[in-house]
Amino acid sequence: MKLKVVMAMGTLVLAAVATFAQSAQSFTGTVTDSMCGTKHMMKDKPAECTRACAKQGSDYALVVGTKVYILKGDKSQIDKFAGQKAMVMGKVSGTTIQVDSIIAPGAM
Numbered sequence: 001m002k003l004k005v006v007m008a009m010g011t012l013v014l015a016a017v018a019t020f021a022q023s024a025q026s027f028t029g030t031v032t033d034s035m036c037g038t039k040h041m042m043k044d045k046p047a048e049c050t051r052a053c054a055k056q057g058s059d060y061a062l063v064v065g066t067k068v069y070i071l072k073g074d075k076s077q078i079d080k081f082a083g084q085k086a087m088v089m090g091k092v093s094g095t096t097i098q099v100d101s102i103i104a105p106g107a108m
């Protein structure tokens with residue numbers, strides 16, 4: 001009987017952890033591209049540099065502190081924040097964020 005209770009509790013804990021891992025998280029950082037990261041070729045024009053690299057096939061990215069996350073989602077929405085600070089809501093898998101929404105920080 002005790003074994004069944006322990007097994008049931010273990011299953012519930014694993015289910016809760018899996019659900020938490022899949023829930024959307026919020027990240028605030030600077031929208032850039034995966035090739036340049038924090039070091040843009042066009043140093044004085046980060047938005048233009050980000051867009052140029054994205055047109056060449058580089059992924060949009062979000063720099064949060066020292067981490068760089070690849071952004072996957074609606075590129076037209078992400079592009080609006082190229083070179084700017086943004087708050088991204090989405091699901092994380094490794095270093096990739098599947099973007100659910102992107103807004104200006106403090107816009108909520």
